[in-house]
Amino acid sequence: MSLIEVEHLARTFVLRRRARGLARERSEVRAVDDVSFSVEAGEMVGYIGPNGAGKSTTIKVLTGILVPTSGRVEVAGLDPSRRRTELARRIGVVFGQRSTLWWDLPLRDSFELLQKIYRVPPDRYRRNLAEFVDLLELGTLLETPVRQLSLGQRMRGDIAAALLHDPEIVYLDEPTIGLDVVSKGRLREFLRTLNTERGTTLLLTTHDLQDIEALCRRVIVIDHGTKVFDGDLDDLHRQGGSTRTLVVDLVDEAPPIEVPGAVTRRVDGPRQWLSFPADASAAPVVAAVAASYDVADLSVQEPDIEDVIRQLYSR
Ligand SMILES: Nc1ncnc2c1ncn2[C@@H]1O[C@H](COP(=O)(O)OP(=O)(O)OP(=O)(O)O)[C@@H](O)[C@H]1O
Numbered sequence: 035m036s037l038i039e040v041e042h043l044a045r046t047f048v049l050r051r052r053a054r055g056l057a058r059e060r061s062e063v064r065a066v067d068d069v070s071f072s073v074e075a076g077e078m079v080g081y082i083g084p085n086g087a088g089k090s091t092t093i094k095v096l097t098g099i100l101v102p103t104s105g106r107v108e109v110a111g112l113d114p115s116r117r118r119t120e121l122a123r124r125i126g127v128v129f130g131q132r133s134t135l136w137w138d139l140p141l142r143d144s145f146e147l148l149q150k151i152y153r154v155p156p157d158r159y160r161r162n163l164a165e166f167v168d169l170l171e172l173g174t175l176l177e178t179p180v181r182q183l184s185l186g187q188r189m190r191g192d193i194a195a196a197l198l199h200d201p202e203i204v205y206l207d208e209p210t211i212g213l214d215v216v217s218k219g220r221l222r223e224f225l226r227t228l229n230t231e232r233g234t235t236l237l238l239t240t241h242d243l244q245d246i247e248a249l250c251r252r253v254i255v256i257d258h259g260t261k262v263f264d265g266d267l268d269d270l271h272r273q274g275g276s277t278r279t280l281v282v283d284l285v286d287e288a289p290p291i292e293v294p295g296a297v298t299r300r301v302d303g304p305r306q307w308l309s310f311p312a313d314a315s316a317a318p319v320v321a322a323v324a325a326s327y328d329v330a331d332l333s334v335q336e337p338d339i340e341d342v343i344r345q346l347y348s349r
Pocket residue numbers: 047048049063064065083084085086087088089090091092
């Protein structure tokens with residue numbers, strides 16, 4: 035049996051809108067429509083898709099917040115909506131856009147409240163707190179009220195809070211949203227350590243493809259409530275025909291750059307945008323450009339996940 039099992043999951047929302055007079059119009063949104071997948075213990079899976087695809091709805095069903103309209107869901111051997119309290123001890127949830135911490139309390143007090151709520155034995159709590167404070171660099175922040183923390187600090191606090199009770203599964207919904215590059219890097223490093231050293235199973239929802247590339251070998255893509263891809267990240271790129279972009283700043287304006295392995299998509303003064311396959315190395319393209327042109331600066335832009343998915347569909 036897999037740690038997470040989802041079979042033919044559907045979740046419909048019924049909307050009632052006031053039409054003319056007192057009559058109400060009824061309409062349905064099929065947020066998740068016949069989705070099946072399973073996740074094994076120790077996996078780190080990216081659950082991605084465009085806005086409104088049904089990601090949060092799936093996560094809410096997996097935590098037991100929402101009841102499926104149809105289908106079967108089992109997490110750690112439990113039916114989430116029927117055994118929500120029991121399941122809560124075995125899962126951790128992190129929402130990048132919302133904090134689960136108490137706004138006016140120092141971080142330490144929030145952690146202590148969570149210890150009591152989850153009945154974490156004192157020695158385990160102390161051990162976990164010490165480890166997360168160290169790995170997430172929270173030492174100087176423990177006495178600070180949550181409302182005074184920066185977004186990145188608050189996020190690290192939220193992640194520690196979600197892990198104090200040693201959950202075997204953690205759902206992360208946009209954990210790096212709004213963070214700067216350094217904070218994103220630190221957080222990814224921490225999640226990787228959590229997965230490799232503790233064997234925690236992670237299901238990650240994000241719009242940032244770099245999160246996925248740094249962390250997940252496997253991705254599940256949903257669009258309009260339906261699963262459209264489940265497999266290796268490299269295969270997703272190949273199927274989506276996705277490209278990366280080399281942005282070249284030349285010393286002087288020039289006609290479109292011509293080098294093997296890349297196509298110049300745009301020219302704006304001395305700046306040019308070249309695209310090349312996402313699964314190819316940038317090195318030969320960079321070398322070819324540098325060998326034939328006077329280059330002032332270069333940078334590589336990763337493909338946007340929404341583009342990858344759009345391209346997957348436009349074929
Ligand atoms: N409580 C609700 N009532 C009515 N419709 C809902 C509700 N929750 C979600 N929906 C609808 O279900 C669909 C899927 O929403 P969901 O939040 O799961 O998408 P998402 O993939 O998480 O999107 P995003 O990336 O924007 O967070 C959307 O059309 C949304 O409007």
